[in-house]
Amino acid sequence: MKGLITTVLALGTALAFPAPRGTSSLSSLALQKVLSDASPILGAYAKSSLSTASWMHHYPDSTKLVHMNLPGVHDAQTWNYSQATQDALKHVTDLDGNTVYPPEIYRCQEKSIIDMLNAGIRVFDVRYAYDPTNSTLVFWHSEALMSETATVEDVLFGFYRWLDEQPSETLMLSFQYEGGTTINAKNDAATQMELFRTLTTPAAKKYFLQTKDQFGTLGEARGKITLLKRFDLDQLPASYGDALPGIHFSPALWTDDGVDIALTYNSAKNLTAYIEDYYQPNSPIGMGAAYNIELKLNATTQHLVKASGMYPDSLFWSFASSNYDVDSPPETPRIMALGNGTQLTPKGGVNQQLVPFLKGMKGKRVGIVMFDFFDTPGDLVQALLDL
Known part of the structure; x- marks a missing residue:
């Protein structure tokens, strides 16, 4: 503070x-x-002249956000989580007594958030909780602390500056409380109050779109952030939730490991989002990476097909990210996304197999698609943008 x-x-x-x-x-x-x-989470700030840094300027202001194809990243905060990071934070995480597993269990990206922005990513999934001293909001993936210095508020300033330099663009930030971080961690009133304060500062009010529970047009959202609230403020008076902008995707309504979730986020207007978040394939232990990759790929592609032909004015949100941590050794997020580089995964991972699928969807709306290791293969994001 x-x-x-x-x-x-x-x-x-x-x-x-x-x-x-x-x-x-x-x-x-x-x-x-x-x-x-903020750099341990944000990355080194650099202005970009890449065409993907301003790809939205080609679209008219009247374009509805729910009609757009938006590339996103799952667990964006994990890009810098290596063995060196884990070792450097051991003196902090040892305070908890929780077991922290090898870094490949938690890492879902390898490019910085600044690189993601400049590469065309527009939707960011991030996970927050208090640090082990219960004093600042920082970023986690399960038991793994991503940084002890980069606060949520610091990182938001990086998004604000980037939008100042790219006023044609709009972003969506999905905030989710990360449970299971420390032994003493609680999603209590203090945690929720600190998140509320962070999202209602003068800077936040300037850069976060102040509409509630509905998606508008690109013109209304340019230069702004739409808050996707994958959290509740249930430990605070109702007035706090009423005062916070954005779209509420209550964790109580988000089916865990769901293949086809229908989540109504605006009952008065009957607005529903259709979500695929099948992150842990339901298969017998020992079937192997290729089998689990195929299960995940099928769930994602089926949802993208649904997005292309049904409910054109509804939000579709698909997660191409997954893991299978009950095998020994586990199928990590990298293996599920990219394969393991052997003949055991001859077609690669979900990412490689999505490229020809997306190219076959030319002219279709598929909605938001969240990737692990979004930069591999190199034409993955472009295949989505070219639709």
Whole structure:
């Protein structure tokens, strides 16, 4: 909190007292400090001239968001989680007494969030909880702490700056409380209050679209973030939930490991999202990677076909991400997405097999598609954008 107060004071001082000519403004230096603190999750900030950094400028303002094909990433915060990261954080995670498994169990990406943005990714799945001292909101994947310094609020400033540089674009951020992080972790009133505060600061109110429980047009959303609320504020008075913008996907209504979830997010207008989140194939132990990859691929492609032909004004949201952690050795997110590089997975993983499928869907709406290791193969995201 002290760092945030310092940053806010610096920003306010800089606005009141412009910097002398030839020097960096205090607000610029403060932002650089925030982005530096955020870099273990955000990555090194870099402006891009790639065409994929501004691909939405080709679409008219009248385009409905639910009609668009939007590439997304599952567990975006895990890109930097290596053995070195795990070792560096061991002194913190050892405070909990929880077992933290090898890093390949948790890692779902390998490009930074800045790289994801510049590569055309527009929907981000991120998981938050308090740090082991219960003082700041940080990023986790299950028991694995991603960083002890990069707070949720710091990382949001990276998204804000990127949108300033790419005003034709819009983003969706899916926030989910990550249970099972520490022995003493609780999704209690203090945790929920800190998330509420983070999402209602003056900066958040400027950059988060302030509409509730409905998707509008691209024109309305350009330069803004749509909040996808995969959390409840059930430990706070109802007025807090009413004050928070975005679309509410209550965890109580999101079927765990669901192949075909129908989740109504606006009862008054009967608005329903159709979701595939089949992340752990339901197969006997020992069937092997190729078998589990095929089960997952079939679930995802069937949902994409449904998206292309049914309920054209509804949101479709498909997760191409998965793992199978009951095998020994387990099928990690990387193996499920990319195969294991041997004749045991001759067709590769879900990602490789999705490319020809997507190319065969030319002209169709498939909605949001969330990837693990989105950058492999290199034409995966482009195949979705080319639809």
